Amino acid sequence: MISNKMKEHVSKSSIIRAMFEEGKRLASIYGEENVFDFSLGNPNVEPPEAIKKAVNEIISEESPNMVHGYMSNSGYEDVRAKIAENINKKYNLKLTENNLVMTCGAAGGLNIIFKTLLNPRDEVITFSPFFGEYENYVDNFGGKLVIVPSDTETFEPDLNALEQSINAKTKAIIINSPNNPTGIIYSEKLIKDLSQLLDKKQEQLGTSIYLISDEPYREIAYDGVKVPYILNYYRNSIVGYSYSKSLSLPGERIGYVVCSSDMDDFKDVMPALNVANRILGFVNAPSLFQRVIAKCLDSSVDMNIYKKNRDLLYNHLVKIGFSCVKPEGAFYLFPKSLIADDVEFAKEAKKFNLLIVPGSSFKCPGHFRLSYCISYDKIEKSLDSFDKLAKKYL
Amino acid sequence: MISNKMKEHVSKSSIIRAMFEEGKRLASIYGEENVFDFSLGNPNVEPPEAIKKAVNEIISEESPNMVHGYMSNSGYEDVRAKIAENINKKYNLKLTENNLVMTCGAAGGLNIIFKTLLNPRDEVITFSPFFGEYENYVDNFGGKLVIVPSDTETFEPDLNALEQSINAKTKAIIINSPNNPTGIIYSEKLIKDLSQLLDKKQEQLGTSIYLISDEPYREIAYDGVKVPYILNYYRNSIVGYSYSKSLSLPGERIGYVVCSSDMDDFKDVMPALNVANRILGFVNAPSLFQRVIAKCLDSSVDMNIYKKNRDLLYNHLVKIGFSCVKPEGAFYLFPKSLIADDVEFAKEAKKFNLLIVPGSSFKCPGHFRLSYCISYDKIEKSLDSFDKLAKKYL
Structure with a gap:
């Protein structure tokens, strides 16, 4: 008696659950220390000490009815003002609290954006490989x-291919840089070219095309590579941000949506985001953690831990014959699988106690994703398994 | 360029915003202490001291990666097990962690329930007056x-009227007791009669009809009145619970959904609720507060504060000529307006600095709602305004 759509969703997600169960089964046979789980994007680096301090301060000093109570569906005004100021400082903008809505993480943010923008059958374009939830989020509101x-x-x-795909029903483009699953970062030139293309298409079609940037990995960028901020390049820009990774708080569901003041229908979009937060049942981003992150805007986890993991794993895999675009950010590698059938390849990897995600899950077969947000020691210990896996094919 | 549906939602909600702005305007003229805002359901009673203690303990003793990290989309297993045990103790049931999904408050809970159950054009029945968001939550998934x-x-x-309204498209009935906006509590006899009716209709139609109980006010019941637990009476029962009121934590968005093990398709419903939590963008209920409430299951705010407020306000209004069903729970009164046009009546009330919500907002014109979750002193001070308002009509 569950809905037809949910039947599909449940059967798809049972594949992931099966992998999880398989991991537990392997751990029970070989011992947890001998199973190498590269399948999850759960940050292993501890939140900065500032988080603990902020929680303690707020709980002991501020009024509990204010800290745990309702506020505007958009979030506390003072929190939004502080975040706006912080963004302005970093990216030379002039945002205020009125440009922001606090959200239950980036996932909550993307859902209120799509609820706000999409009429049934409107189209949202993304580039593969991509985070599979985009398909669900767009579908939640009847979009394609x-x-x-x-x-x-x-x-x-591929901007030429993008141009061919844009039509009168195109409501938004969603990008994700630093990227899950590839770890690449979109260059300033690319963002400029993309913006120019969208401007041209908007004019041709007489429509508004929103550029949505999903940015849970913004702070995880290595080797000094800059992540361009789309509000500096394109008028119809919306950023969905999350503190899940930058502060290692994925369970707390805290993030925000920020819109450019120059966007089309800004005066309609902002109240609609506020209302969408309410009627989708989020109501507001969790209150204590709104106040916590406002005290930790200049903190972040130690990104060097992830960089060392990347270097170790990337260098080794390339050395033993894997082909892989070197990631500049996030905490993922997306190498080519050593046989065309990536699902089969993931099964083979399991024989060496390696849990990896087939590229098909990101609509990019022939590859696989490794999440290296696990301990350096564990990665070191896993290298032998990768050697054995490679030896089967190379 | 926002969606057509959101245009409607925004224009409706601008009425509420207008009231809020009007309250601020009145406060700036007459002073905040002379404006009597009975419009909001924001608990004014402080959370119990146990909350602060629990936060401090967890933050200082537990691993931050566990406390703030991802867990199953259904929530921490140990938290769900503790809640199940607590429910079992109170209502003599045999629930386990597998009957529960932790949610972002009751609002999040109702949304994952409807996402799980509803195909487009499926029908959900409720009784007026009712909390207006039900219409939005059902509409989010194409239901009616x-x-x-x-x-x-x-x-x-009215169970006879209910019987007439049930048909093959009826997927669920949603009830809310203690009730917003009336404050009434459904008796055991009513729940039994309702269950019997639903059993009969299920058999006649060969369908499953789920009974959903929205229970943010369960603990707010006065004079020893019992609130029957629907899992004890009806097989296809789902409860959406929230700690927003019982622990005065509405901003933290913490609650759960609990399903009867005997329900139809229990084995499909539970994983579907889990997946719905993920794909609607909630992902999981906020992690720290899952752990906090697990330590506070036997705590609650001091309900006597609300009872004193009810007695003061109810007794006075009845004395001066208002007609009102005496509420046995929640923190609302729902008297008849003194003229048929409740919107006009609310405007008149504003002239005496009384902010009230017209019954039309709950699909029950000719009435108005007073939220008495404000301070006793404020209510005392407001009585003179009610006297003046009544004198105009009586």
């Missing part, structure tokens, strides 16, 4: 996700 | 809310 494949040698979006 | 009016002399649901 249109997938434009990227060049798999660089994972740069 | 069917409204069965209650007898306005008692606000008891």
